[in-house]
Amino acid sequence: MPLSRDSAMNTAKVLSEALPYLQRFVGKTIVVKYGGNAMIDEDLKNSFARDMVMLKLIGINPIVVHGGGPQIGDLLKKLNIESTFVNGMRVTTGETMDVVEMVLGGLVNKDIVNLINQNGGKAIGLTGKDGQLLHAKKLHVTKNSPELEKPEIIDIGHVGEVSRINTQVLDMLTNSDFIPVIAPIGVGDDGSSYNINADLVAGKVAEVLRAEKLILLTNIAGLMDKEGKVLTGLSTKQVDDLIADGTIYGGMLPKIQCALDAVHAGVTSAHIIDGRVAHSTLLELFTDEGVGTLITNRR
Numbered sequence: 001m002p003l004s005r006d007s008a009m010n011t012a013k014v015l016s017e018a019l020p021y022l023q024r025f026v027g028k029t030i031v032v033k034y035g036g037n038a039m040i041d042e043d044l045k046n047s048f049a050r051d052m053v054m055l056k057l058i059g060i061n062p063i064v065v066h067g068g069g070p071q072i073g074d075l076l077k078k079l080n081i082e083s084t085f086v087n088g089m090r091v092t093t094g095e096t097m098d099v100v101e102m103v104l105g106g107l108v109n110k111d112i113v114n115l116i117n118q119n120g121g122k123a124i125g126l127t128g129k130d131g132q133l134l135h136a137k138k139l140h141v142t143k144n145s146p147e148l149e150k151p152e153i154i155d156i157g158h159v160g161e162v163s164r165i166n167t168q169v170l171d172m173l174t175n176s177d178f179i180p181v182i183a184p185i186g187v188g189d190d191g192s193s194y195n196i197n198a199d200l201v202a203g204k205v206a207e208v209l210r211a212e213k214l215i216l217l218t219n220i221a222g223l224m225d226k227e228g229k230v231l232t233g234l235s236t237k238q239v240d241d242l243i244a245d246g247t248i249y250g251g252m253l254p255k256i257q258c259a260l261d262a263v264h265a266g267v268t269s270a271h272i273i274d275g276r277v278a279h280s281t282l283l284e285l286f287t288d289e290g291v292g293t294l295i296t297n298r299r
């Protein structure tokens with residue numbers, strides 16, 4: 001059916017509004033973290049894949065880092081293994097690590113790669129072991145809670161943090177027009193596997209590549225205050241206060257931390273946006289309104 005005149009004008013206006021953003025972002029690297037909670041259904045996953053293909057086609061360099069927390073939880077449940085989290089990080093025994101590696105490096109990674117390729121893009125999937133992309137070391141977690149007299153250091157098993165990134169692997173792929181799709185599994189000096197929170201990986205990748213933007217797609221409209229209002233333009237101090245009073249908890253803790261670290265390290269901006277909204281990455285990049293929480297290094 002042909003578009004009505006109003007609808008056609010509206011489409012033309014939206015396309016035209018994108019021009020200054022296109023001019024700004026072409027040639028730049030954008031790291032997109034696709035959270036497991038935003039992989040709700042095939043339509044949504046497909047629209048995400050199309051967005052990545054489109055970015056690449058217009059000369060922007062997307063790098064995808066994906067999560068898969070709920071998908072890991074589903075398989076652990078089937079295997080009767082309990083999921084436990086400390087400060088938003090999964091306690092990872094040796095047995096759990098095998099499941100994490102299977103789900104992230106196998107199912108989830110290949111699903112995203114396949115969708116991008118089906119939509120006309122060229123995607124290559126990697127875990128941190130491929131080309132030794134993500135070197136990791138054990139993460140020590142400190143737990144603070146009102147019941148504890150002093151912060152407690154907790155051993156949460158095979159959970160890692162990124163110690164080094166082999167950017168050569170990413171440069172090689174992006175220079176050949178591939179879209180790298182990274183599963184957050186790190187490799188230790190001794191070859192052991194580490195489960196790394198995907199937000200942390202995305203933040204570090206954005207830092208080392210000096211990305212223009214870090215976009216974190218999740219299952220909520222943005223960082224919220226106690227009344228559920230989306231917060232934006234926050235300072236480090238305000239974020240610290242929100243953590244201290246419990247407004248920011250669970251999976252939002254690593255997310256906000258890596259967003260702050262990334263902008264402090266030179267990434268121009270970090271965005272926490274609702275991945276349940278189709279094409280939210282395009283809306284954030286190419287419209288005046290934007291969506292979700294924006295964090296920049298401006299004071």
Ligand SMILES: Nc1ncnc2c1ncn2[C@@H]1O[C@H](COP(=O)(O)OP(=O)(O)O)[C@@H](O)[C@H]1O
Binds near residue numbers: 037223225
């Ligand atoms: N202040 C806050 N604002 C928004 N979400 C918050 C906040 N504090 C905690 N959360 C929780 O963090 C979740 C997002 O983190 P997480 O579940 O780990 O997402 P993802 O799988 O996308 O990384 C939200 O769904 C919400 O339950």
Ligand SMILES: CC(=O)N[C@@H](CCC(=O)OP(=O)(O)O)C(=O)O
Binds near residue numbers: 037068070090
């Ligand atoms: C250490 C740790 O918590 N690792 C995460 C890795 C996956 C992830 O980060 O997935 P989302 O982004 O979908 O939450 C986990 O095991 O769930």
